[in-house]
Amino acid sequence: MDYLIAILGGYLLGSIPFGILLTRLAGLGDLRQVGSGNIGATNVLRTGRKDVALATLILDAAKAATALTLAGHYLGSPSNPNLDVGFCAGASALLGHCFPIWLKFCGGKGVATFFGTLLIGMWPVGVLVGGLWLATAYTFRYSSLSALVSSAAAPLIAVVFHISPIGVGATLFMSLIVWIRHRENIARLIKGEEPHIGKH
Incomplete structure (x- = not known):
């Protein structure tokens, strides 16, 4: 039951579309009509508001970190957090970010949420x-390639640091989701059509 609560709670927390909410509050319109249509911080940056993009980045990472922390402490104990339950909540937050029920399962690419889970759950x-x-x-000036390389390496690094099997499994699950959400970027990288960092 603890794992089910963590998974459902993490998914709902992760599905909060901070990019859309912040851009609307800033009077920038519907983020889904800007650039790639993605709801993450990279696309928010295309509005020209670096402050809103930074806030989106922080909040997208924080929702996974919050899901992991709450699940670990309240489904374990404050003095002895249940990190395995927390890992499941963090991974579910990433799933909610990438496939939010409120947006017909069309969300972000999950990179900030991925790092939020890693930095709080297994900081090394x-x-x-x-x-x-x-x-x-x-080295390569591709944001998408950086996400693909780092997410692919994450489960292996987790094994090196002797993270629990559930933690490694959650990391592998998140890496797969990040790769799935970057499938269009992968196609552009293969064709040599992916824009470099800093280019519109």
Whole structure:
């Protein structure tokens, strides 16, 4: 029952579309009509409002971190959090972000939410995966490629740090979702049509 509560609660928390809510509050219209139509921070940046994009990035990461923390503490105990339950909640938050019921299951790509789960649930893994994202972005100048490389490496890094089997499984699940949500980017990368970081 604890796992079911964590999964449902994480999904609902993750499905809050902060990108859409913040852009509307800022008077920027419907984010789904801007750029790629994605609800994440990268597309918010295309509105020209870096502050709103940053807020979206932080909140998208925070909703996974919050789901993991709440599930771990309240379905475990404050002194001995149940991290396995927390990992399930964080992974479910990413699922909710990418496939929110409120938006006909058409959401974001999950990168910020992915890092939110890693940094709170297994911070050494999160730091290394984040460093790999930065190194790939600096070298190749593709945001999508950075997400693909770092998310693919995350489960392997989790194994190296002896994260629990459920934690590794949750990380692998999240990596697969990130790859599924980047399938159009993968096609553009293969064709050489993916825009570099900084290009419109």
